[in-house]
Amino acid sequence: MSAADGPVRFDPSDFGTIPSSRALRSWMRTTRRQHADRSFWEVFEDVYLVLFTLAMVGATGGNVVRHLNSNAATCTSWTCGQLTSWLPWIVIPLLLATTIRVLLAVGPVSASRATGFWLLATPVNRSSLLRPAYRLVMASVAVIGVVAGAVIWALLGEPWFDVIEAAVLIGAVLVCAAVATVWAQQSGRRSRWALRVSDVLLAAAVIPTVLLAFRPGEDRFTNQVIDTYGHPTLHIGAVREAGGVTSGQLYLLLLCVVAVVVCVGLAMLASRTLDRLGRVSVIAGGELLAGLAGAASSLDVSMLGDVIAGRHWRLKGRVRSRRGRGADGAAIVHREFHRILRWPRRIAVAFGLLVVPYAVHGAGFHVLVPIAAAIAGFIAVRPMLDGLRTACRSTGLVRALGWDLRELRIVMAVVPGLFTIVWAACAYPAIGSAASSFAVVAAVISGTVRQASARPPSYAGPLVTSPMGAIPPGLFSQPARGFDLLVVCLAPVLFNLSSLWVVVIPSVVLMLMFSVRPKTA
Numbered sequence: 001m002s003a004a005d006g007p008v009r010f011d012p013s014d015f016g017t018i019p020s021s022r023a024l025r026s027w028m029r030t031t032r033r034q035h036a037d038r039s040f041w042e043v044f045e046d047v048y049l050v051l052f053t054l055a056m057v058g059a060t061g062g063n064v065v066r067h068l069n070s071n072a073a074t075c076t077s078w079t080c081g082q083l084t085s086w087l088p089w090i091v092i093p094l095l096l097a098t099t100i101r102v103l104l105a106v107g108p109v110s111a112s113r114a115t116g117f118w119l120l121a122t123p124v125n126r127s128s129l130l131r132p133a134y135r136l137v138m139a140s141v142a143v144i145g146v147v148a149g150a151v152i153w154a155l156l157g158e159p160w161f162d163v164i165e166a167a168v169l170i171g172a173v174l175v176c177a178a179v180a181t182v183w184a185q186q187s188g189r190r191s192r193w194a195l196r197v198s199d200v201l202l203a204a205a206v207i208p209t210v211l212l213a214f215r216p217g218e219d220r221f222t223n224q225v226i227d228t229y230g231h232p233t234l235h236i237g238a239v240r241e242a243g244g245v246t247s248g249q250l251y252l253l254l255l256c257v258v259a260v261v262v263c264v265g266l267a268m269l270a271s272r273t274l275d276r277l278g279r280v281s282v283i284a285g286g287e288l289l290a291g292l293a294g295a296a297s298s299l300d301v302s303m304l305g306d307v308i309a310g311r312h313w314r315l316k317g318r319v320r321s322r323r324g325r326g327a328d329g330a331a332i333v334h335r336e337f338h339r340i341l342r343w344p345r346r347i348a349v350a351f352g353l354l355v356v357p358y359a360v361h362g363a364g365f366h367v368l369v370p371i372a373a374a375i376a377g378f379i380a381v382r383p384m385l386d387g388l389r390t391a392c393r394s395t396g397l398v399r400a401l402g403w404d405l406r407e408l409r410i411v412m413a414v415v416p417g418l419f420t421i422v423w424a425a426c427a428y429p430a431i432g433s434a435a436s437s438f439a440v441v442a443a444v445i446s447g448t449v450r451q452a453s454a455r456p457p458s459y460a461g462p463l464v465t466s467p468m469g470a471i472p473p474g475l476f477s478q479p480a481r482g483f484d485l486l487v488v489c490l491a492p493v494l495f496n497l498s499s500l501w502v503v504v505i506p507s508v509v510l511m512l513m514f515s516v517r518p519k520t521a
Helices: 021-034 040-073 078-106 113-118 126-155 160-185 188-214 236-242 247-271 279-297 301-316 329-341 344-352 355-362 366-392 395-401 405-412 414-426 434-452 483-494 499-515
Strands: 224-226 232-235 464-466 469-471
Touching: 021 126, 040 126, 078 126, 078 160, 078 188, 078 279, 078 355, 113 279, 126 160, 126 247, 160 188, 160 247, 188 344, 188 355, 329 344, 329 366, 329 405, 329 414, 344 366, 344 414, 355 366, 366 395, 366 405, 366 414, 366 434, 366 483, 395 405, 405 414, 405 499, 414 434, 434 483, 434 499, 483 499
Parallel strands: none
Antiparallel strands: 224 232, 464 469
């Protein structure tokens, strides 16, 4: 047997010295600059516009948050004290669950297909190649966590020293969660367990929300502050007049320092294990980001969910087939029911979103409970209408099923509609009114069905000039589809009309929604 018939062995002497990842990135950077066709001032104009926009938005949002902080600081009711003591047990699990799920959906470490094919398949150190993307993810999570923590605690009327401490602590905790997702990305089993942990955190956020919503108010806490453990402490005036740093602030400061040290250490340890990341998971994240960028550029909200769902089923590979039952419409309803059950985590997340109306109710904003429940229900039910969206954007599939598109929309909305009714029934104690609950159900069903059965974005017609360039006018109406009917159905509730109008107007919207044939591309 000749040497050519044996296994292929890698010999560095046959290919020369393997370049370091730093030298490779330097060469790529130099090559890009040589082929650049834009001057420095053209790039600076774009950067200046972005920085100026961020500065204007930050200044406006900061001013609004500062005024809301001043107004909330003067609140001395029992509701404000209870909200301050219970909110950390609601917000922190929600932020952790959201961070874990979003990062695991993306990767969190990702690379393009070209990088995976030309670089990750070579003997070049994979950790060094993926480290820039890893650092970008960690920095983004830290910034988002700090901003979210600062805004939430500022809206509670806390002193600015406490706001800064809470922001740093939440940012450090979210970075630790991001490091855990990088560790989970190295194995499919770890990723599944991380998703289960996120489901547990989501359920943990529901418990204090429900307790806060059903806990009766007490007037004896009117002029008292509730500490972190829920016990009444000093009067509001005493806190404002005392000044200085309290023992609680010192304890929180020490906790922030420990959390920052721990998150930095974990981030450094995780950066050394990037070579264990599989090329398949890294490239899948890059493809997902490319698809999300394309969906965002077309302002198609439904396509964002389709891209995430497509990546989920590609990674899953296959499912167990089941024999259908019934005929005609009953068969389609049966298949839609099993299709929804194939992704049970969506159902868990949907019921976890019940925390939103109960949190708003527990905070004392009873007027905003219906709109909060409708938005949360919209987010919960919309992923269950992927089958309807696929049918409405595939003329051949509609012809193969032998149904009219209007009738098909009614049949495929049966299972999501039943789920919406169950979801609204669970949120009924927070909504507090049967008529308002019906309006929420009608708003969620009509809005989600309209968005799922909407046509693709239209690029016809003259272009409209904007700071971002020329944009087709058909793109502007794309993000509003579905939410417009949601607002119309909830308008009687928001304007505090009688129960008759609260029932009649959503009923009319529902009848018109399912009687009009959807337009095709």
